[in-house]
Amino acid sequence: MTSPQGRMRPEHRPARHLSDLARAFAPELERAEVTTSPVELPDPLVTGVAVGSGEVQPGDLFAGLPGQHAHGAAYAAAAVEAGAVAVLTDPAGLDLLREAGLAVPVLVTPDPRARLGDVSAWLYDHPAAALTVVGLTGTNGKTTTSYFVDAALAAVHESTAVIGTVELRVGDQSIESPRTTVESPVLHGLFALMRERGTTACSMEVSSHALALHRTAGLVFDVVGFTNLQRDHLDFHGDMEGYFRDKARLFALEQARRGVVCVDDVWGVRLASEARIPVETVATRAEGAGYAEADWRVEDATVGLDGVGSTFTLTGPGGVAVAAASPLPGLVNVSNAALAVVLAHRGGVPLEAAAAAVGSASAIPGRMERVVERGGGRPLCLVDYAHTPDALTLALEAVRPITPGRLVIVFGSDGDRDRGKRPMMGEIAARLADVLVVTDENPRSERPETIRGAILDGVRTVRPDGEDVHEVAPRVEAVRAAVALAEEADTVIVTGKGHEPTQEIGGVFHRYNDRDAFLAATSNPSTPETPA
């Protein structure tokens, strides 16, 4: 069965001989013999590329990559069974194929992950070159900013695409995204689909994992943007320095033509000075790290007290000034909007048109999303994706001015991810919200109550008496409990999962969505579980 992302390939498949591929990448890719028996292996036509054996379609080159848990070459037999016509792997993978006695044509290279993007781009004939591609990296704000950029690109392109955490969308066709940045064969397949369908611009999120794992190889972005760097993913990158270095890989000639860097934090200032491509800087806060020196500045920002958004003036090189707006609440979204306007402008959209389009961009799933409006006895109900300490702080600070009553938060923290942030999240929520409902996020393989316990340790540093602190699971009941506790003047914000359509518990993905939980709780508020 074709995976959902597998369906996002061009209808007209490329078809190129494996020998041509080997020749195009010689001497890096070598044809290797897997068997000593005198079997004459064919020179197959390759019509696609796949990383996971579950993604393989007939005619694919299967990339058997070394992984953290297994070697992909161990799944080559399954890939061949699914129709793979050849394997790309490393010397260790070749040994595995030989041990298995699998008679399949093989190309070998020391670091196949690093070559995979170029191979995929070559197979699809470099489709991204025909598009305007804008890339976004940074800890927070990638998704929001990428949708702002898309709105601006749509002002001059008839058909646009979005690749990111929420969805893979080409023109009108959209599917749930398996991750923030897909593997390079999927990426180049998507670009080929865009070219085939007449889609001419793409706004795309680039995660630090993607950069570390070469998922964007074979692609040169027209413009790349950096939002900020905050504590996250240290389980993967080791420390902030490693995290920064992986992000900085995007700002190099082999990946991008030019960059736009938000210099509100010191990491942005450092990136702007170390980038190996021409970079412009954007500063959104006068007290931020790089405001004085910035090329573009936000001035006169007025955060809308009705929560609808903010207006500001964006000033730039040569005394240019444009009236701009963010359609989402909070100063962070002023920052995202300003960055998006400059990115889209450098991607070819006239400045005024970019500012107008960003200011009227429509709601972004799970990003300060207003699910239930205040009124009729109901509180304002918001879903937000904040799942780092800094994002949580900013989200709660953004919501406070639009909350006449109490600020009620429903939140948890991920299992099998950075444990250090759990008490930090508890401490922040206890300090900045009035009523806390601590629940589960994606416990994964961990015991949910252990994660809640770590959050509550942080809560107790601020509220030793536990006043207005509730522990409720499952999450759907926590949302219901919060809504039941809240009055019309209150705001209920549920953070951490944003648009996510599932909750991962013990290796099983259960259908769950915060927006749906809110709608269920507000349409049938009479049967709440009593919070503990």
Ligand SMILES: CC(=O)N[C@H]1[C@@H](OP(=O)(O)OP(=O)(O)OC[C@H]2O[C@@H](n3ccc(=O)[nH]c3=O)[C@H](O)[C@@H]2O)O[C@H](CO)[C@@H](O)[C@@H]1O[C@H](C)C(=O)N[C@@H](C)C(=O)N[C@H](CCC(=O)O)C(=O)O
């Ligand atoms: C940490 C990380 O990114 N790991 C990626 C890595 O996995 P791995 O090295 O553990 O792979 P492995 O399980 O050892 O398997 C080795 C190879 O065997 C293959 N395999 C495995 C099993 C099988 O049945 N058949 C098969 O072919 C795998 O596709 C893989 O190529 O290589 C795999 C395929 O190449 C990726 O799917 C996998 O991403 C996993 C799913 C993941 O969760 N990644 C997250 C952390 C991620 O990338 N997140 C970022 C953004 C996060 C954020 O900003 O919030 C993202 O871009 O989504």
Ligand SMILES: Nc1ncnc2c1ncn2[C@@H]1O[C@H](COP(=O)(O)OP(=O)(O)OP(=O)(O)O)[C@@H](O)[C@H]1O
């Ligand atoms: N510029 C920003 N600075 C800090 N926090 C932000 C910023 N923009 C958004 N946020 C907060 O971070 C959360 C995640 O935002 P968004 O999804 O746009 O970022 P992201 O980089 O795509 O995150 P992820 O990689 O985790 O998907 C938002 O829900 C909001 O609370």
